[in-house]
Amino acid sequence: MNFRDLSPKRKKKIHDHLVVGVCLAPSALVVMVFTYMAFIYCIYLSFNNWNMLSRIRWIGLQNYVTAFTSPEFYNSLKVTFQYVLVAVPSCVLIGLMIGMLLNWITFAKGFFRLMLFLPVITSMVVAAVIWKWLFDPNVGFINHILFSLGFQPSHWTRWTQDPNGGALAAVLVVGIWKRVGYNGVLFLAGLKSISVSYYEAATIDGANAWQKFRLITLPLLSPTTFIVTMLQFFSAFKVIESVMVMTKGGPAKSTEVLVLYLYNNAFSFLKMGYASAVSVVLFAVIMFFTLIQMRLEKRYVHYQ
Amino acid sequence: MKTIGLSPRKKIPVYILFIYIVLVALVVLTNYPFLWMITTSLKSRSEVFVFPPKLLPEALVWSNYSEAWNMSAWPRYFTNTLITTIIPTIGQMLFGSLAAYAFTRKFKGSKFLFTLFLGTMMIPSQATLVPNYVILRNLGWINTFKGLTVPFISSSFAVFLLRQYFLTIPKDYEDAAVIDGCGPFHFLFRILIPLSKPALVTVALFSIMERWNDFIWALIMTTKDNMRTVQVGMAVFQSESGTEWTLMMAAATFISLPVIIFFLFVQDKFIEGVMTTGIKA
Numbered sequence: 333m334n335f336r337d338l339s340p341k342r343k344k345k346i347h348d349h350l351v352v353g354v355c356l357a358p359s360a361l362v363v364m365v366f367t368y369m370a371f372i373y374c375i376y377l378s379f380n381n382w383n384m385l386s387r388i389r390w391i392g393l394q395n396y397v398t399a400f401t402s403p404e405f406y407n408s409l410k411v412t413f414q415y416v417l418v419a420v421p422s423c424v425l426i427g428l429m430i431g432m433l434l435n436w437i438t439f440a441k442g443f444f445r446l447m448l449f450l451p452v453i454t455s456m457v458v459a460a461v462i463w464k465w466l467f468d469p470n471v472g473f474i475n476h477i478l479f480s481l482g483f484q485p486s487h488w489t490r491w492t493q494d495p496n497g498g499a500l501a502a503v504l505v506v507g508i509w510k511r512v513g514y515n516g517v518l519f520l521a522g523l524k525s526i527s528v529s530y531y532e533a534a535t536i537d538g539a540n541a542w543q544k545f546r547l548i549t550l551p552l553l554s555p556t557t558f559i560v561t562m563l564q565f566f567s568a569f570k571v572i573e574s575v576m577v578m579t580k581g582g583p584a585k586s587t588e589v590l591v592l593y594l595y596n597n598a599f600s601f602l603k604m605g606y607a608s609a610v611s612v613v614l615f616a617v618i619m620f621f622t623l624i625q626m627r628l629e630k631r632y633v634h635y636q
Numbered sequence: 637m638k639t640i641g642l643s644p645r646k647k648i649p650v651y652i653l654f655i656y657i658v659l660v661a662l663v664v665l666t667n668y669p670f671l672w673m674i675t676t677s678l679k680s681r682s683e684v685f686v687f688p689p690k691l692l693p694e695a696l697v698w699s700n701y702s703e704a705w706n707m708s709a710w711p712r713y714f715t716n717t718l719i720t721t722i723i724p725t726i727g728q729m730l731f732g733s734l735a736a737y738a739f740t741r742k743f744k745g746s747k748f749l750f751t752l753f754l755g756t757m758m759i760p761s762q763a764t765l766v767p768n769y770v771i772l773r774n775l776g777w778i779n780t781f782k783g784l785t786v787p788f789i790s791s792s793f794a795v796f797l798l799r800q801y802f803l804t805i806p807k808d809y810e811d812a813a814v815i816d817g818c819g820p821f822h823f824l825f826r827i828l829i830p831l832s833k834p835a836l837v838t839v840a841l842f843s844i845m846e847r848w849n850d851f852i853w854a855l856i857m858t859t860k861d862n863m864r865t866v867q868v869g870m871a872v873f874q875s876e877s878g879t880e881w882t883l884m885m886a887a888a889t890f891i892s893l894p895v896i897i898f899f900l901f902v903q904d905k906f907i908e909g910v911m912t913t914g915i916k917a
Binding site for chain 1: 652655656658659662663666667669670672673676684685686687688689727731732734735737738739741743746749752753756758759760762763764765766767768769770771773786787788789790791792795820821845848849851852856867870871874881884885888891892895896899900903904906907910911912
């Protein structure tokens with residue numbers, strides 16, 4: 333049958349489908365190949381042993397068994413959770429503070445917003461290089477300030493060279509520094525959306541500042557707080573660049589976060605199958621926390 | 637409320653002053669690393685190793701910049717970064733608009749496909765790093781601009797954002813245009829896209845920032861020096877130059893300066909974009 337012989341209605345339908353197909357094709361291809369196909373391929377690789385030179389060899393669940401019996405894998409999980417447990421609350425709280433401060437003022441608001449946002453647009457590599465220098469244990473600025481404030485040198489002040497917390501603390505400072513401006517701007521947007529009339533009514537009823545914050549701001553801000561916390565959690569969970577530049581996971585693996593562990597296995601040791609298994613675990617952990625957070629959202633988040 | 641009088645008409649509450657003091661302190665704290673970077677980049681080598689450190693250099697050593705500039709192939713890195721930034725940005729605007737336009741229409745499976753697009757935001761790029769590397773290696777795209785750009789020429793974020801914006805434009809426009817004999821692509825490019833500038837600007841700015849600052853992908857995609865981007869160049873420079881802090885800070889300065897200057901021009905639009913979408917991180 334020829335296209336010309338079709339009824340006009342049918343022609344239009346085919347034409348519409350063609351338009352949709354042409355429009356979607358490039359994006360669909362990119363999204364499908366580099367996300368879904370990649371992820372399925374990742375699952376497949378995770379059941380294999382492969383160093384990119386040898387032939388792919390099916391080994392079943394061996395990679396997962398190796399991961400869950402490997403102290404290094406547990407170490408990377410532990411380091412990641414330590415990072416997340418500090419980074420998430422501090423970034424959210426400081427962000428909330430910045431958002432509220434910016435929301436209170438009118439004069440030079442744009443200037444302050446801009447200045448607090450600068451770390452966000454700086455690349456993590458540059459940020460990490462600058463902070464590595466600030467944290468230099470011998471001639472760095474941070475130690476200069478700490479010592480002149482009366483702090484005694486300890487293993488902490490070895491910073492990136494200290495396996496007992498100093499290195500992780502240094503990496504955390506960079507992560508927090510780079511992120512709070514972003515959270516602040518999100519909180520500012522959330523605060524702006526709360527109608528002034530609530531506060532006016534509360535003032536008439538004689539509420540004090542703390543009561544207003546507790547009973548109006550916090551509940552009505554909860555959708556924003558939820559989003560910020562979730563984004564912050566995922567971003568902290570996937571941290572790698574600052575660690576790579578500042579400590580390379582050391583000393584003594586004390587800053588080897590999960591994504592860096594994955595990266596090292598894949599690109600330093602060429603254990604592609606094993607690294608794929610770790611990727612799948614990373615995905616599973618993130619999914620698990622997404623589900624938990626969605627549950628929490630239903631319980632604690634109030635929409636206006 | 638307690639106030640301090642400036643003039644009888646204009647009184648500033650004390651707490652506002654307090655807020656400004658806190659904000660100024662925060663700004664100083666936040667930007668001190670940048671200041672430190674710039675002043676260190678102008679110090680002499682020996683000054684760096686003096687303890688306690690001084691903020692300002694004794695004499696301005698501008699030669700740090702030329703020395704750092706000549707130590708690596710920075711012009712090449714900048715060119716590479718520019719290419720790997722521009723192509724995906726144009727791609728995301730073009731292909732993002734096309735797909736977004738398709739999703740404003742109802743067709744069989746449109747809901748399912750759209751959900752698939754949104755679902756990609758749940759899969760972190762770190763979890764697909766290994767398979768994507770293998771895929772592109774099998775295609776022979778390592779050390780090529782294809783490998784650095786093609787995976788980013790569209791994104792579900794761009795599609796989502798543009799679709800939401802397109803939906804705010806009344807359907808009557810399209811109906812009227814169709815009656816006047818306007819085809820779908822003509823409508824998209826002549827009417828819909830020009831009406832959606834704010835959303836397109838947001839997509840472009842996010843893409844530019846993300847691509848320019850990208851490190852991990854560029855790192856695994858490139859093994860040859862002449863394909864490196866500035867971020868990879870900076871990381872390598874850092875690991876190779878040990879304690880040459882003055883040179884490292886000079887390099888850090890000339891790398892971040894273009895971004896900061898660009899950002900100063902677009903900051904309103906960019907921050908507004910962050911505030912309205914809140915999705916991108």
